[in-house]
Amino acid sequence: MKQIGIWLDFKDCYIVTLPQEGDASIKRLRSDVEHHATKGGSRSKSPWGPQFSPPDKKDLERDKHAEHHYFQQILEHIAADTDEIVIFGPAQAKLGLKKEIESIKHYHPRLRAVLTSDYLSENEMVALVRDFYTNPDTYLDNEQES
Template structure:
């Protein structure tokens, strides 16, 4: 039986595989950019006009970067019998959602 544990965050995923022969670990790095939205300005007057920072383009870019990151992980876990996903932040939840929507055979093993 091949069991895989995935510890993941936005920067990297450690994939630990255990089977009858022993254990193996690989690390897959993401290319998700850490960025902080800058800009926006206003006036000194309360309730005055404000410049709005459009963060939709940043969020869209991050969404595509997550997709590419997850697409690198999926081939490494494709032949598992059981999968456990853990780690901080929301990357694990997003990954499981992708499995649920696009890779139901793998999702059944989680």
């Protein structure tokens, strides 16, 4: 049974693979997602003149497509023989990846949990994934309380 843990935010993704035998492996992926800051519009000099608003929708769509590409890139690096996945990380990216996995119509690995965690070192990531698959009830109970 091949188990994977994915730590991600919108800058980096770490894929921790736990094979049945042997040491864990870590793969790091960089993100190309750039979130655009909303810029202010401008006002006409006349009191009832038109107001210019920035092209927010275009920026939001660009961000959405970049996120979709990032999630697809992550899913391409997950081996086809993966049985279970746990996703963890500090930001909203983990929820986006969860939705991307659930939207796959054909076979996909079982998504065990989506956990909130801080920024971790690589050793802490491996320890968290190992501990999760050893004692999943401790993580699932804590996540439901919050």
